[in-house]
Amino acid sequence: MHIYHPMNCIVPPHMLEEIASRGTAAQRELAISTLKASEQMRGQRRALSDFAGAVSRVAAVGGKERIVYDARNGSSLPGTPVRKEGDGPSADVAVNEAYDGSGATFDLYKDIYNRNSIDNNGMRMDSTVHYRKGYDNAFWNGEQMVYGDGDEDLPVSDRLFNRFTIAIDIIGHELTHGVTQFEAKLVYSYQAGALNESMSDVFGSLVKQRVLNHTAAQADWIIGEGLFTPNVKGVGIRSMKEPGTAYNDPVLGRDPQPGHMKDYVNTSSDNGGVHINSGIPNRAFYITAMELGGYAWEKAGQIWYVTLRDKLGSTSQFQDCADLTYAVAAELYGVNSLEQMAVKKGWADVGIAVGDVPVPPTEPGEGCLASFLRLIGAAPSK
Amino acid sequence: MNIRKIKFERTGGFAGIRVATEIEIEDLPEEQRNEILELLDDMDFEELPAKLSGGLPVSDEFVYSIVVEAGEEEYQIVAGESALPQDLQSLIELLEKQAKRRLRKKD
């Protein structure tokens, strides 16, 4: 059963924002109301409320633009700017990791997928380090990345977490939440949320693989390598290759990720297990990449990127993602191509069948954008 | 409220590692007990909505669940860290410290 959600067809928000800032008064009003009406735009409420501010976040020449802030263990964001684009290295390792990691993420998206930053419109990449005290986490708040220092407030023998900038894939993960916010807008709960999480792990891992110049076979496929201190029995937070095996520790317990639909975890915690069930699509990507060989960011990454950018909608489920990656593989590389077969195997190995029902060709975005432009009178009516 | 027990759970976060603890109020040292009871009382915990949500969906933020058992009743609150009012934030800091301390003493 294939269900195509109406949210698959939406005008990209950067287009709406463009219209909202440059269009006539009437166009502007309609664009803004469309932005507001979209259930998934809640995350950008603040960006909307200060359009002037949003414009200033766009780099002048559309190049890489980064600022790293220091929260100085407080919780107000963004904090004090400590390193701006073009500045030399800081004495603070977390500052440099945030700077270099967001640079490497920008480069992957730009060089490989021809995407200009988070919003594909040169949005400045803001990071805050040293957030709060003893903060074992990193997050994307809808506008910027935020990193804690782990258990820096505890005696060394009690520490479980290092600083969250320590692994470059965490930085790629957080920035990709921004990309998803501007593209598929996957809601952050249950399967759609697990897909949102998985996309962040996929591109986070690809950032790391590209920096290390690793092929799919050489890569470790570990998310958050080095984040645990030596007090923890584990190699990282998640394994895309073998979900559920990243750690098994007397204090932290065991990696709860499933790698197959038969082990799907039904829970309401963690927004419906978004950091748990992401193991399933993560492994589908890993298998696809291994089937194809070479650098994972090239073909497998391209298929996943186009799916995230053009195909997935806010409420897409695992089956939708499987069907859509399969359809994209055919569009990019041909029906029954090796690439399409690799995608099919990737999903089959995690218990999701694709290709039994022909997927109708879609032209997502385009037709819908054209009709929106017609609606606001920015394009000739048919 | 005649509070007997508090169940604390933190899920989500980038690492997705669950941290949880159950606290019997009478087992707490008096000072801590008073502090917690006072906070619960001040914020009218039992009157709070079961799910607090803020404006912005924040990817990878921690998600907290607090269950207070009082008499025959149970009151639960679920909230992401960006949606916590100040007094609830203070309570969570106390409970989180307890949970982390207990976690690290397990072995």
Ligand SMILES: [Zn+2]
């Ligand atoms: Zn995430």
